[in-house]
Amino acid sequence: ASLGVPRAAATDETRAALTPDVVERLQDTHGVEIRVASGVGTDAYHTDDDYEAAGATVVSDDDAWGADIVLTLAPPPPERRTALSDEQAVLGLLQPLDAPQVLADIAKQGATALPMELVPRISRAQSMDVLSAMSSLAGYRAALEAALRLPKFFPLMSTAAGTIRPASVLVVGAGVAGLQAIATAKRLGAKVRGYDIRDATREEIESLGASFVELELDTSLSEGDDGYAKELEQAKQERQPELLRPHIAKSDVVITTALIPGRPAPLVINEAAVKDMAPGSVVVDLAAPNGGNCALTEPGETVTRHDVHIMGPTNLPATMPVHASELFANTVRALLDYLLNDDGTLALDLDDEVADAMCAVHNGTIRNERVRSLLD
Ligand code: NAD
Numbered sequence: 001a002s003l004g005v006p007r008a009a010a011t012d013e014t015r016a017a018l019t020p021d022v023v024e025r026l027q028d029t030h031g032v033e034i035r036v037a038s039g040v041g042t043d044a045y046h047t048d049d050d051y052e053a054a055g056a057t058v059v060s061d062d063d064a065w066g067a068d069i070v071l072t073l074a075p076p077p078p079e080r081r082t083a084l085s086d087e088q089a090v091l092g093l094l095q096p097l098d099a100p101q102v103l104a105d106i107a108k109q110g111a112t113a114l115p116m117e118l119v120p121r122i123s124r125a126q127s128m129d130v131l132s133a134m135s136s137l138a139g140y141r142a143a144l145e146a147a148l149r150l151p152k153f154f155p156l157m158s159t160a161a162g163t164i165r166p167a168s169v170l171v172v173g174a175g176v177a178g179l180q181a182i183a184t185a186k187r188l189g190a191k192v193r194g195y196d197i198r199d200a201t202r203e204e205i206e207s208l209g210a211s212f213v214e215l216e217l218d219t220s221l222s223e224g225d226d227g228y229a230k231e232l233e234q235a236k237q238e239r240q241p242e243l244l245r246p247h248i249a250k251s252d253v254v255i256t257t258a259l260i261p262g263r264p265a266p267l268v269i270n271e272a273a274v275k276d277m278a279p280g281s282v283v284v285d286l287a288a289p290n291g292g293n294c295a296l297t298e299p300g301e302t303v304t305r306h307d308v309h310i311m312g313p314t315n316l317p318a319t320m321p322v323h324a325s326e327l328f329a330n331t332v333r334a335l336l337d338y339l340l341n342d343d344g345t346l347a348l349d350l351d352d353e354v355a356d357a358m359c360a361v362h363n364g365t366i367r368n369e370r371v372r373s374l375l376d
Pocket of ligand 1: 120121122123125126129131132135172173174175176177178195196197198227228229232240257258259260261266268
């Protein structure tokens with residue numbers, strides 16, 4: 001069987017879905033034939049020669065798309081979807097809940113879709129959890145971007161010319177990205193506060209040396225069985241930004257990461273809150289690809305509104321292609337160790353929790369209920 005790694009269609013993509021190290025490992029363990037499109041690793045400093053030395057064949061993009069299993073960092077463009085055959089499987093970041101039509105198109109071809117976003121968040125599957133790996137990179141980088149943009153120091157500075165008070169950083173949404181942003185801002189010396197609607201986050205925020213922001217909002221039922229947040233009731237959704245306003249007003253930097261799977265990003269910072277912030281303050285909105293947590297975010301842009309810099313990055317992991325590729329490829333390796341037979345063909349044991357959750361499309365059928373309901 002063959003595994004193809006085409007080039008990414010997006011111009012801001014720098015990551016390689018497989019690294020030469022992982023190519024070598026996969027060939028050793030599964031005897032799978034690996035075809036990488038020429039130039040796949042350029043931004044991550046892996047040359048075509050490196051991949052060849054590791055045992056891959058360097059091919060054209062078309063040939064990579066023709067492999068039995070196609071590995072991709074983003075949903076395939078329409079013309080690639082309609083060219084799939086019923087013998088093929090697509091594995092990768094397919095945005096199943098944000099772009100369900102992609103899966104419908106793949107089903108129409110009779111092909112198999114294995115969105116990596118659907119790996120269940122259970123201990124056994126931790127090494128296959130690409131979302132956590134990418135969120136760590138994004139959270140770290142969000143804190144750095146904020147520090148660079150802020151016209152102030154992050155740490156306390158005692159100098160002969162005066163004492164500078166540390167910057168005040170608020171992180172809203174303390175999942176994987178938020179906690180990494182908190183840890184990074186702490187290391188840079190800022191005074192950090194965190195907030196999330198899931199109760200469990202209080203302890204995690206405090207264990208990083210940050211303080212938890214208390215709002216007068218009952219969020220005790222906000223965690224679903226899957227560990228993800230559930231959307232707040234309408235009235236609470238409307239109150240939350242107002243309750244956060246005074247906390248936002250006294251922050252130099254607000255980093256937001258609040259997301260509910262399959263829903264538009266919740267509004268955390270309204271325009272009034274932006275106006276309250278001191279001139280020169282910074283908002284980094286990691287929910288930008290899902291519509292943003294700040295009312296004034298423009299995805300992919302940095303805009304200045306009411307003298308506040310609002311950054312809406314859409315692919316921060318791609319700013320660190322070396323480690324982003326390494327971590328991505330490692331999760332792919334863990335997944336394939338699990339999903340491949342000894343001869344390199346796919347072994348989809350649908351009685352198994354991980355394979356069952358990941359196999360969103362198979363034999364022309366959309367198996368994932370949430371994806372189906374989004375398409376209705
Ligand atoms: P995410 O990216 O979907 O959401 C980010 C955060 O936003 C979440 O913590 C969520 O509670 C929060 N949020 C949603 N609405 C909000 C609002 N209105 N205001 C404030 N915060 C809001 O989540 P994630 O980072 O991918 O992780 C979600 C959960 O999964 C966490 O509990 C995490 O620890 C858990 N997890 C478990 C595993 C595992 O066991 N293998 C791996 C990774 C993550």
